[in-house]
Amino acid sequence: MISRIINYIKNNTNSEYIQLKKLSRYPRYSSGNFSFQNGNINFPDSNAFVFMYREIFKKEIYRFDTENETPLIIDGGANIGLSTIYFKQLYPKAKILAFEPDKKIFDCLKNNILDFNLADIELKNIALWNFDGQISFNSEGSDANRIESSNNDTDFSDTYSVECSKLSNYLKDVKVDFLKLDIEGAEHEVIEEIVPYLDNIDKIFLEYHSFENRDQDLDKLLQILKNANFRLYINSPVSGRNSPFISEKNWLGIEYFLNIYAYRN
Numbered sequence: 001m002i003s004r005i006i007n008y009i010k011n012n013t014n015s016e017y018i019q020l021k022k023l024s025r026y027p028r029y030s031s032g033n034f035s036f037q038n039g040n041i042n043f044p045d046s047n048a049f050v051f052m053y054r055e056i057f058k059k060e061i062y063r064f065d066t067e068n069e070t071p072l073i074i075d076g077g078a079n080i081g082l083s084t085i086y087f088k089q090l091y092p093k094a095k096i097l098a099f100e101p102d103k104k105i106f107d108c109l110k111n112n113i114l115d116f117n118l119a120d121i122e123l124k125n126i127a128l129w130n131f132d133g134q135i136s137f138n139s140e141g142s143d144a145n146r147i148e149s150s151n152n153d154t155d156f157s158d159t160y161s162v163e164c165s166k167l168s169n170y171l172k173d174v175k176v177d178f179l180k181l182d183i184e185g186a187e188h189e190v191i192e193e194i195v196p197y198l199d200n201i202d203k204i205f206l207e208y209h210s211f212e213n214r215d216q217d218l219d220k221l222l223q224i225l226k227n228a229n230f231r232l233y234i235n236s237p238v239s240g241r242n243s244p245f246i247s248e249k250n251w252l253g254i255e256y257f258l259n260i261y262a263y264r265n
Contacts, residue, residue: 026047029141041081042111045143074096074176076128076167076182080105080109097170125162127147127186130189139160146186178203198225203262204262210254211254232261236259
């Protein structure tokens with residue numbers, strides 16, 4: 001009882017906790033900034049920021065070990081840069097290749113990286129996909145932006161064409177210590193495209209998305225990773241549906257999402 005009281009007092013007098021609690025009360029798409037260590041993080045959506053910040057910096061869902069002092073990290077779906085900043089804190093000498101296709105979110109990403117004065121980071125305003133060229137892109141304005149599917153999703157604030165690229169273009173003749181893919185439904189196409197290069201990757205984190213109006217391909221995705229001799233660990237960052245047999249409200253067509261960790265024996 002006493003320890004819980006002490007923790008409560010600590011939390012409620014901690015400036016970081018106070019900032020996060022305040023931001024979590026704002027409505028969706030409230031923009032702002034967050035003072036963090038030696039920089040400021042700008043964001044377009046306070047709710048999404050609080051969720052990502054807690055997942056990345058508190059729960060440390062991307063934490064990994066390596067003996068390489070200068071690991072190569074590919075950050076697919078870098079969004080506003082929280083994951084990129086975290087990776088640089090984890091391994092200050094890391095070389096990072098970060099992809100973010102949304103135009104406005106990319107500007108936020110670029111400004112955040114500049115504000116933290118981080119080096120050895122290459123930012124690309126490109127969507128990862130299974131061919132090189134242009135593709136239609138749905139911008140939601142925060143953390144659910146995605147390549148437009150054949151089962152066209154609705155309720156997006158903007159749709160426009162973006163440059164897309166095969167991830168395999170960046171995997172030839174290199175050793176990738178960590179590949180992170182949070183690309184809102186494009187994960188199966190991207191992983192399938194890089195099958196010949198999976199041996200070049202040591203660890204993979206990917207967020208799997210199940211969409212209401214699309215075929216579920218989780219089994220295919222997991223089989224690809226198993227065939228490449230990865231061990232798998234899966235969890236859910238949210239509790240999900242309490243009554244999955246009963247139709248419940250989804251978020252922009254997303255039924256649920258899973259965190260998939262793939263690593264070598």
